[in-house]
Amino acid sequence: MLAAAACVSGCGGDGPGGGPSGATRAFALGFTDFPSAATQAAVDDAYRVIREDGDLSVYHMDGGVPWQEVAAGQPYHPALESDLARQSARRPPGHKLYLSVTPIDFHRSGLAPHRGAASNEPLVAPWDTLSFDDPLVIDTFHAYCEQLITRFSPDWFAYAIEANLLHLNRPDRWAAFLTLADTLTARLHRDHPTLPVFATLQLETLYTHLATNGAACQQLMAFCDVLALSTYPYVLSGGSTALPADYWSGVRTLAPDKPLAIGETGWPAEPVTAPYPADIPGSEAAQAEYVRRLLSDLEAQDAAFVNWFFTRDYDAFWASTFSTSPDAAIVRLWKDHGLYDSLGTARPALADWKAWQARRRR
Numbered sequence: 335m336l337a338a339a340a341c342v343s344g345c346g347g348d349g350p351g352g353g354p355s356g357a358t359r360a361f362a363l364g365f366t367d368f369p370s371a372a373t374q375a376a377v378d379d380a381y382r383v384i385r386e387d388g389d390l391s392v393y394h395m396d397g398g399v400p401w402q403e404v405a406a407g408q409p410y411h412p413a414l415e416s417d418l419a420r421q422s423a424r425r426p427p428g429h430k431l432y433l434s435v436t437p438i439d440f441h442r443s444g445l446a447p448h449r450g451a452a453s454n455e456p457l458v459a460p461w462d463t464l465s466f467d468d469p470l471v472i473d474t475f476h477a478y479c480e481q482l483i484t485r486f487s488p489d490w491f492a493y494a495i496e497a498n499l500l501h502l503n504r505p506d507r508w509a510a511f512l513t514l515a516d517t518l519t520a521r522l523h524r525d526h527p528t529l530p531v532f533a534t535l536q537l538e539t540l541y542t543h544l545a546t547n548g549a550a551c552q553q554l555m556a557f558c559d560v561l562a563l564s565t566y567p568y569v570l571s572g573g574s575t576a577l578p579a580d581y582w583s584g585v586r587t588l589a590p591d592k593p594l595a596i597g598e599t600g601w602p603a604e605p606v607t608a609p610y611p612a613d614i615p616g617s618e619a620a621q622a623e624y625v626r627r628l629l630s631d632l633e634a635q636d637a638a639f640v641n642w643f644f645t646r647d648y649d650a651f652w653a654s655t656f657s658t659s660p661d662a663a664i665v666r667l668w669k670d671h672g673l674y675d676s677l678g679t680a681r682p683a684l685a686d687w688k689a690w691q692a693r694r695r696r
Contacts, residue, residue, distance in 0.1 A: 337498065341346060348491040359693040361632055362430045362639040363488075364390025366598075367421065370676065371650035377420075381677065383645035385426040387673070387684070388691060392641045393421050394598070395435040396495055397453025399446045401461050404481070405474045411450040412417065421487060432639055434492035434534065434597065435482060437466065437475045437514065440661070442499030444507065461690060467513035476518055483526060490639065491526075492597060493518055494533035496564050501550035502539055508550060530557075530638075532558035537565040551588055559587045562597040567624075569667070574617035575601075575623045582631050595638040599628065600671035603647075603681050608658075610666040622683040629668040629690045642687070644668060649676035 365384050369376035384391055400410050409415065426433060439446050440454065445464065448455040456462070464471050467541045479493060494515065515533060522531045533554055540547050555561070563585065567577055578584070586594060602616030602625040632640055647670045648656070656665045673684040 336384070357693050358696045359629075359633055359690055360635075360696055361595075361629075361637040362388070362390035362432075362695060363642075363643050363687070364388035364392050364429070364432070364639070365645045366392045366394045368394070368644060368648075369651070370646040370648040370672070372654060373650075376646075376650070380645050381424050381426075382620075383674065384429070387502060387645075387688065388514045389429055390432060390639050390641065390696060391425050391429045392432045393434070393556070394495070395433075395449075395482075397441075397447075398448050398449030398455060398567050399435070399437060399475060399478055399483075402448065402458070403450075403476055404478045405470065413451045414449055418485060425486075430490075430639065431489045432492070432595075432597070432641060433482060433486050433488035434495055434618075435479065436493070436495040436497075438494055438497065438500050438511070440497055442505070443503040466507060466512045467510035472514050472517050475514070476521055477489040479518065479522065480525070480690075483522075483529070488529070490560065490562075490595070491522070491529055491531045492534050492562060493522070493531055495597075496536040496539075497533040497554055498535050498547050498551050499539055502543055502547055505546075505550075512553060512557070515554065519557045530559040530593070532560040532562050534562040534564050535585075537563045537582075538567065538570040540585070541570060548588075555589045555592070558589065559592060560595050561586065561592045562595040564598045565596060566600060566667075568601055568614055568616070568620075568672060573602075573606075573619050575619070575627065577627065583635055586635070591640040594632070594635045596632065596640040598641050598643040600643050600668060601625070601683075602668075602670045603672070603675070603683070604670040606667055608669075609663045609664070611663060614672060618681050618683070620685055621681060625686045629686070633690075642671075642673060644671040646672035646674040646678065647676040648672075 367380050367384060369380045389575055400414060437446050473597055483491060500511055521532055535551055540551055549554060571577060601621045603618045603621040605616045606614040652669050656662060673681055673687060675681060
């Protein structure tokens with residue numbers, strides 16, 4: 335792990351060669367259902383890619399929690415209920431399901447906002463003053479997790495997304511979050527003894543802040559059945575695909591006896607530019623090289639699943655919505671991650687992805 339952090343921009347990797355020999359793979363392969371535009375056609379296309387290009391559906395719920403409704407035992411807002419009903423209905427038969435939810439906000443600094451008519455609605459009293467370890471927060475979030483597990487019957491369940499970023503941004507809130515994680519996982523293990531439950535870690539943050547964030551990640555592993563990573567190496571490498579040989583294997587020292595999984599990843603097929611604060615090279619060739627390296631390495635690690643976060647470039651969503659949002663700088667980072675470009679044309683990386691998909695999953 336330390337070696338990977340030290341030489342991320344200068345060490346050679348295993349090279350872009352083909353996948354390991356044989357006709358099987360360890361991991362499920364899939365995508366989130368995030369659409370490329372605010373249209374029904376874009377939604378349909380995202381589900382088409384999930385259905386045709388993988389065997390894993392990923393429902394990533396990072397836009398808040400219906401705190402008031404769950405605490406009061408009331409129905410969700412119809413907009414949220416509609417989203418959940420759609421996701422349940424459109425899960426392809428035979429697909430594994432990775433379901434992730436989080437009590438942490440998008441900026442990974444405090445309690446998640448409210449999810450009602452829209453994502454990320456402001457918290458109202460008393461939620462705007464409660465801490466992660468407040469019994470009302472723990473009980474309500476546990477009830478929400480139980481409702482989602484009952485509805486979706488996932489194969490893997492993440493109860494927090496990129497949790498180590500909370501320690502980086504607000505270390506004063508970390509102990510309270512660990513209390514929530516401890517109580518929540520104990521309850522979930524009691525009621526769902528065969529369901530792997532965990533929080534995901536942001537790998538590049540861990541590597542960049544190893545001295546302090548490493549200890550926090552080690553603490554969190556006590557409440558995780560899977561070592562699940564959010565990983566976007568180009569941010570740390572400056573766009574270089576020459577990743578260290580132990581880029582993913584090195585982090586296994588945190589939890590050597592637990593399965594490894596990629597909760598989210600991607601690589602830009604076009605350069606990352608403003609309003610992101612740094613220019614990062616990106617190309618279709620680099621994206622394809624990353625897919626080859628990622629899947630080869632994850633097969634060697636006998637990984638549980640790999641989630642390529644975006645099916646298609648979201649140029650349309652960027653133009654209509656995200657370019658003027660308060661989070662435009664960070665959202666620009668992922669705009670060109672798709673294995674399909676904004677017009678729906680397959681990128682070269684898709685051929686490498688499909689070659690792995692064609693293998694029988696063990």
